[in-house]
Amino acid sequence: MDTASHVLFGVTLAGLATAIDPAIAAEPGAFGGAWIASLVVASHAPDFDIVARIKGQAAYVRLHRGVSHSIPAWFLWPLPIALIYAAASGFAEAALHAYAWALAAVVLHVLLDALNGYGVQCLRPFTKRWVHLDALTLFDPYLFVLHLGAAALWLAGAADPVPLFPALYSATAFYVGWRVWRQRRRLRRLREALGGTASCYVTPCMHPWRWSFAAEREDAFVSGFIRCGRIEDVVEIPKGAPLADHPLVEASKRTEAVRSFLAFAQRAHVFITEDESGTVVAWRDMRFRFGRRLPFGADVAFDRQRAVVSEQIGWRKKAWEGPYV
Structure with missing residues (x-):
């Protein structure tokens, strides 16, 4: 997902922690603004690989969503965040809770990245395969508005976090599950329509009922859109003569x-x-x-x-x- 969405999810995750973690609810002095800031940082931490841009765009493309999103990194990113938070807040006993929720923020970041079409190498070091579920756009306006509204109500003191954030994340899980189901359904129907094409990709557009697709046949690449279940605007590019030996x-x-x-x-x-x-x-x-x-x-x-x-x-x-x- 984009930076703004990751930051926003960090805020609402802090609200969820306040709602369901008894230790946090019992110590409001220990888990205040610094607590929210720590989860915002944790929610964005895997994208600190942006420093690779110093070496140029090619290095950034090669490294982005790679090692920084890998399984070992899930557990490493929260460690300095929790220690800095505990030292800055003066509540050393809060470090374990800070680590657990920072870990949740990092894992949520990786999951959201895996749900879009670009993908993420989240299974390293076991495999360098790119995992992409193709269910969400880079910026999902529906999730953004939903979480922005909940965060605004909570921070303004207009809503109790106990019912608000469990309901928010339940709605988020339902929406994501629905998008994954729709993507799989569209992918299955596309393969049937193209006569069993082996390589098909269906990715979401901003409109909830519109998807784009790309497919590869032996003789051509095929692309187009799926609107309300109908395949439209199909374009074919013949592969032509192989150029691998040029x-x-x-x-x-x-x-x-x-x-x-x-x-x-x-x-x-x-x-x-x-x-x-x-x-x-x-x-x-x-x-x-x-x-x-x-x-x-x-x-x-x-x-x-x-x-x-x-x-x-x-x-x-x-x-x-x-x-x-």
Whole structure:
């Protein structure tokens, strides 16, 4: 999910802890503003991998949602947060509760990331497989408004946290379960409609009844939208002749941008365009095809002497444009 949503979930998780943890309810002096701040930090902690941007966009793509979201990291992130909180608040006996709830915040962060289409390597070190359930958009407006309203009522003193936050998280669990069920249903029907296509991806749009899809057949890539159960706006891109053995394709694989891209992409396809200045080798992840656009990939430009002129990797879309991953 996006940063604002993770921060907001940290606030409402603090409210849930206040509602259901007797130790927290019994010591309001120990669990005040600093308590909320600690869970906000914990809720965002796995995304501190943003420091990888210092080394460039390719390093960030390679490292984002990787080690920082892995199983060992679940247990490591809460440790300094709990210790700093206990030291700053002066309640050393609160450290264990702070650690447990910070751990819950970190795990919730990873779960929310796994629910969207970009995915997360949350099962490292056992596997580097990207886990993506494709059920939620990067920013889910319905969950955001729901949690924002609950947080505002609680912080303003207008609502008792005891009934409010258990109800909030019950509603959240129901909504997420409903989205996962709908995604699986749409995916199953898409495969049936495309005649058993092996590789199909269905990802959500902002509208709750609209989904985008990308699929791969032996001869072509297929994309489109599913609106209220109907497949619409289908676009096919023939695969054409294989380019894997092209010398510039091989040369592009030695660049940092393409190495980072291939470490992440699950349905990579390469295109070559030439003009008077040279050749561009464009790698795209077909999983993120949205209509006629291929917004995520890596480009390597070569001059006429086949020397690398430039390389870049990332998204080529506005924040409000799909796909919403």
